[in-house]
Every structure is written in structure tokens, then in C-alpha cells.
Amino acid sequence: MKLSPSIEALIEGLRHLPGVGPKSAQRMTLHLLERDREGAQQIAEAIEVALSKVKNCSRCRNFTELEICEICSDPKRDPTTLCVVEAPADVMAIEQSGSFRGHYYVLMGHLSPIDGIGPEQLGLEALCQRFADGEIEEVILATNPTVEGEATAYYISEQARAAAVTVSRIAHGVPLGGELEYTDANTLAHALSGRTVVGE
């Protein structure tokens, strides 16, 4: 059976979502068209608005609709402690654990030369500039415990130590090869409080 081009396009579109295969995409498409056209309209509008409004914070690179995000501009947070993570989901996970009151730096990825992702793509120059500025006293490396995450952490730790910034790495309880985002709040809180200073 040949589906209409619009249905075909929607199925293809939904397959961009993580974990959605052809069967699920087809089921979602038919569900929206059959039973929830209003919901579909809301999704379409929400995607359009998010795409036009959400950008990266000019200070920490996290997603925001402002020039400088709410975390970076919150006077109650400690700007001398900077937690470096790979993705906005990691910030959400740490924020939900309620165990950190410093600032973040969101790399939006990790070093991966094969994929053409180097220091420039991760904004590491701007990060090093902030080390040099002298406001940051401690950088907590909370990249994922994967090969790429470790390599990224190592690169940043070298830069930070060269600028005399204390470097620590979250370690305890975060499963090896696990993604920070999937670590539960308690484990994450322990990982942060039990962080170890790197080097020296």
C-alpha cells in the first residue's frame, strides 16, 4: 500500500526522535491524525516556537531564551565554582539533584576528532578565557565517564591547571560508560560532594 506523501513525510519526521523506529513513527502519525489533531497542532506550534526562541546562553552555552541564562544571572549562585558538563540534560539532572549551587559550562558534546569535533566546536577557547579571567576558583569536570568524556575532561583539566584553577572530577557511583543524564539524583549528589581533586 502506498501512503499519502504527507503521511510519509510525518512518519519520516518523527523518526528523527531518539528511540523511535519505523513502527513507532507510523503508530504516532496515525494516532495524531486519527485521534489527536489538536495535540498535533500544539506539538507543531511548540516546535516552531522552541526553534525560533531557544538559543545558547552567551556565558555557559546552555539552552535559554535570554542572552544570559537564569542560572548565570542568578546572584544567589556561586560564580567561583564551575561545573563542566556535556549536555543540557546533564544540567537538568544536576539541578534536580539539588546538590550544586555554582555555575555551569555546557560543552554541547565532547571531543571527537573522527566526527570533526575539536576544542573550537565545544567553545573551549571561551572556557579557557574564563579560567584566565580569574573569577573561577574550582572547575568540576562532570563529563560522562566514556572514552570521549574522559579525553575531554583531561584536555580541560590541563588548561585549567595551567591557569591555576583547582580541578576536580566527579567519580563516585557514576557507572562507567554511563551517561550522567541517566544517573539518579542521590548518586549524582554523592558524585558531586565526593569529587576528587585532579593532579597536584
Ligand SMILES: [Zn+2]
Ligand atoms: Zn548561562
